[in-house]
Amino acid sequence: MSASYILKRIALIFYTLVVVSLLVFAITQILPADAAVMMLGENATADALEALRQQMGLNDPIWLQYLHWAGGVLQGDFGTSLRTGQPVGPALFSALGTSLTLAAFALVFMLLLAIPMGIIAAVRRGKFADLSVSFISYIGVSLPEFVTATLAVVLVADWWKLLPPAGYVPLTQDFWGGLERLILPVIVVSVMMIAHVSRMVRSELVDVMHTDYIRAARLKGLTPRRVLFRHGLRNALLPTITIVALDVGYLLGGVIVVEEIFSIPGIGRSLMSAIQARDLPVIQAGVMIMATTYAVVNFIADVTYAWLDKRIQYD
Amino acid sequence: MSISRRAFLRSSAAVAALSLALPEFAFAQTKAEAGGTLRVAVDQAISVIHPLLTRVNPEYLAVELLYSGLTRLGVNMQPEPDLATSWESNDDLTEWTFTLREGVKFHDGSPCTAADAVASFEAILNPEMASPARNNVGPIDKIEAVDDTTVRFTLSTPYADLPVALSYNNARIIPAAVISSDFQSLRSKAVGTGPFKLVSYEPDRLLVVERNPDFYDPERPYLDRIELHVFPDLGAQISSLISGDIDMVSTVAPNDFMRLEGQDGIDTLRAASGQFCNVNFGTDIAPFNDVRVRKALALTIDRDAMVDFMTEGFGTKGNDTPLNESYPFFKALPQREKNIEEAKKLLAEAGFPDGFTAELVASDRPAIRTQLAVALKEMAKEAGITINVNTMPHATYLDQVWTKGAFYVGFYNMQPTPDGILKLLFTSDAAWNETRWNNKTFDDLVAKARAVADPAERTELYTQAQQLMHDEVPSLIPAFFDVLGAKRSWVQDYQIHPRASVFRLDYAWLNTEAPTRKG
Numbered sequence: 001m002s003a004s005y006i007l008k009r010i011a012l013i014f015y016t017l018v019v020v021s022l023l024v025f026a027i028t029q030i031l032p033a034d035a036a037v038m039m040l041g042e043n044a045t046a047d048a049l050e051a052l053r054q055q056m057g058l059n060d061p062i063w064l065q066y067l068h069w070a071g072g073v074l075q076g077d078f079g080t081s082l083r084t085g086q087p088v089g090p091a092l093f094s095a096l097g098t099s100l101t102l103a104a105f106a107l108v109f110m111l112l113l114a115i116p117m118g119i120i121a122a123v124r125r126g127k128f129a130d131l132s133v134s135f136i137s138y139i140g141v142s143l144p145e146f147v148t149a150t151l152a153v154v155l156v157a158d159w160w161k162l163l164p165p166a167g168y169v170p171l172t173q174d175f176w177g178g179l180e181r182l183i184l185p186v187i188v189v190s191v192m193m194i195a196h197v198s199r200m201v202r203s204e205l206v207d208v209m210h211t212d213y214i215r216a217a218r219l220k221g222l223t224p225r226r227v228l229f230r231h232g233l234r235n236a237l238l239p240t241i242t243i244v245a246l247d248v249g250y251l252l253g254g255v256i257v258v259e260e261i262f263s264i265p266g267i268g269r270s271l272m273s274a275i276q277a278r279d280l281p282v283i284q285a286g287v288m289i290m291a292t293t294y295a296v297v298n299f300i301a302d303v304t305y306a307w308l309d310k311r312i313q314y315d
Numbered sequence: 316m317s318i319s320r321r322a323f324l325r326s327s328a329a330v331a332a333l334s335l336a337l338p339e340f341a342f343a344q345t346k347a348e349a350g351g352t353l354r355v356a357v358d359q360a361i362s363v364i365h366p367l368l369t370r371v372n373p374e375y376l377a378v379e380l381l382y383s384g385l386t387r388l389g390v391n392m393q394p395e396p397d398l399a400t401s402w403e404s405n406d407d408l409t410e411w412t413f414t415l416r417e418g419v420k421f422h423d424g425s426p427c428t429a430a431d432a433v434a435s436f437e438a439i440l441n442p443e444m445a446s447p448a449r450n451n452v453g454p455i456d457k458i459e460a461v462d463d464t465t466v467r468f469t470l471s472t473p474y475a476d477l478p479v480a481l482s483y484n485n486a487r488i489i490p491a492a493v494i495s496s497d498f499q500s501l502r503s504k505a506v507g508t509g510p511f512k513l514v515s516y517e518p519d520r521l522l523v524v525e526r527n528p529d530f531y532d533p534e535r536p537y538l539d540r541i542e543l544h545v546f547p548d549l550g551a552q553i554s555s556l557i558s559g560d561i562d563m564v565s566t567v568a569p570n571d572f573m574r575l576e577g578q579d580g581i582d583t584l585r586a587a588s589g590q591f592c593n594v595n596f597g598t599d600i601a602p603f604n605d606v607r608v609r610k611a612l613a614l615t616i617d618r619d620a621m622v623d624f625m626t627e628g629f630g631t632k633g634n635d636t637p638l639n640e641s642y643p644f645f646k647a648l649p650q651r652e653k654n655i656e657e658a659k660k661l662l663a664e665a666g667f668p669d670g671f672t673a674e675l676v677a678s679d680r681p682a683i684r685t686q687l688a689v690a691l692k693e694m695a696k697e698a699g700i701t702i703n704v705n706t707m708p709h710a711t712y713l714d715q716v717w718t719k720g721a722f723y724v725g726f727y728n729m730q731p732t733p734d735g736i737l738k739l740l741f742t743s744d745a746a747w748n749e750t751r752w753n754n755k756t757f758d759d760l761v762a763k764a765r766a767v768a769d770p771a772e773r774t775e776l777y778t779q780a781q782q783l784m785h786d787e788v789p790s791l792i793p794a795f796f797d798v799l800g801a802k803r804s805w806v807q808d809y810q811i812h813p814r815a816s817v818f819r820l821d822y823a824w825l826n827t828e829a830p831t832r833k834g
Contacts, residue, residue, distance in 0.1 A: 034714060051443075083362045084518055085502045091518070150550065158554050165554035167544060168520060261548045265519040269547065273360060273519070276680075278710040 009302060013295045017288070021073070024287040025066050028280045073288065079281035083274070088285045092270060096289055099266035101171065102189070103251035105182055107244060110190040110197060115240070117194070118201025119233065125206060133198060140195030149188045149261040156184060168264045185262045189255050193247050200243055204236035238309055245301030249294045347808065351825035352540040352832040354561040356552040360519045360545055365501045366487035367439055367446040375484040375816045376565065377543060380524050382487035382507030385413055385432060385466070386478050388731055388817050390810050392643055394478035398427065398488055398508065408473035408766055415464040419508050420529050421490050427508050429460035434491035444498065446485060450746040451735065453480040473766030475773070476732045483731070484816050510536040510821035520545055537824035556581065556801060559830060563802040563809065565818070569627035572799045584800040584811035589641045589729030589736065591633060592625065592687045594675065594791040595749045597721035602673070607665040609788040613651060614658035615695045621793040624690050625683060629799060633792040636781040637727070637736045641813050644733055644774040648785050658698040670699025676723040677704060678712035684724040687793070718749050725749060729814050733777050737761050741789065752789035805829035
């Protein structure tokens, strides 16, 4: 891995973000709604609307509006929400923090379960343990979150009364109370990822265990445990990094249903309500923040991958 | 403090035994207890806490806790004193004088005087500020402070409903100093005279208020703290209520209401209301510019079935006027019922012997709009009318169809007065002239009713106005919805309001069965 590889990847991130910003700006221009009307409401007079359009620069040519907006974003100013009249940035970053908290717990929980499940399934291939893991994975993949989330609430909260059914408390405010409310959503979003990752680990490990170098390791007399963990697993786990990076994207944008059901004010929900209210600055900023996070996480994954996998030369 | 008091009360065997044996009796006899935290679930984000700019019920609730108006609306739809203790008008109802409380303080400690009331209403009436209250506070021409505790409103036309109109959700009194310095600052902080003070505010999650020790009534509020929790998912609201995690759900859907009925420790709350979902005709667009066509459609509706289908039975039949028993000055007209023969006859007279095809637009929020559209489609079939239902996102609907379209579904909260709803939707100068019906006789009747103080005479005028609407059918109003809510039984003295946007939580209190919550 060379410095030029990293620089190239960083340049690519910027390129991607510019393209995303152009796309999202174009799309928000097409959405049928007048930002000034959304901001002032149905009661605004024509004069007030016109004044606001002037002030917001809505009458400028689109390319100029884009440059204004992009210039603001580069200085950390994402504009003002049409819905709340508040600056967009702080609200969205707080939502991003909430989503990342959920994502971090879900990823750790998922990896702690999925990797052992994958190993057991690979080692006991074709046996009962393997079949059980496959079965559980299939259920995880096939059940949409609104089903698992509703089931979790009905069983754990409504019937057994073990956990509160919904709500979010920041961990900085009340650590244990917040953690208690994160348990159900973390389990729900993990279910699908466990299915992905455990099956991935299984198939990679099965492949690796059939390679020549594993046979060599066995033949030189290493214990099966050492062969599995030292030589097999190290290689089989590499692709998991990529999957985890992809799952971060899913955890940021794809868990709106879970955020709705458990009343978690994450970035997916912010974006959803912004779209419903045609709150254009929030839509634009939300997409940009998600795209940036996603690009950065994937960049980190790529670099880690390159760093761990010394066999491949990146340049 | 409150914990030890609660513990003491809970250990008091006499109180416990009494409330177990005779709960109704005990509740009726118990004096309101001070203290405790009330958790309320609301179904939409509290996007705006600026008291003059709120637009949806959860925002109205938040602002009601933090600010006062001159008057407030009772559950019986009558005006009650708030910052104003009394009011009177001249004989022709064009000049009203309100006497304000003395010694009221804003949350920042500054005094609230007549000058603040004047500045607040001037801000409300200023088109630049774009307050939704502007259309709802009445025909105010001039407002002036006579002295520190007296405010005089001079009206451009006589208006008997002014004390009710001034209680409007977003007509609140804010400091004159804030208006002149930074009006928009109230989007993120609260400087009111309300029973509670703002502690923290996150639009999509939680708003917390605590008792205002300087509230003008030394007794109220009883609660130490109220938390408004945003639950976008209705099922999660109900689960949290059942688990006791929250104490009150401000709005409940009919199916959840049925699920909650009879649950231990939960009271379901229900009030008949003037809330309705209707079908608007663009009365200036063919074929709906023909009264016969509009009437024919009205005659295809099986209204009992509509009540069942749209409200699950939690509603009342509509008669194609926006008024019902829940409004003051109401007298019922003969009920219009389904009559396919008559409908076909009218269609033939209008030149559509074989019916016609039309597109009915329904926005996707709330879902009830689409339900009404689909039901009407099925019912109109019998008379040979083919309706294609077009469901679209709410923002698109507001932009492209609302107040412009030929045939679309509307949805409205109950207003405090008949004048409120008629002036909002159906007179020629209506704020939202959805039907462009523009009937001068109707306008005159509504204007006349405003200038009359005698209830019997007003009832007569509104009945004539209703009759005109009923005959000309600018809008199909097949059913009214009841307002539904729910609370834990330990929440006392909360009554659900027919208007759905008034809450009066300064009267609510928690009895000894309520869980103790830190906060």
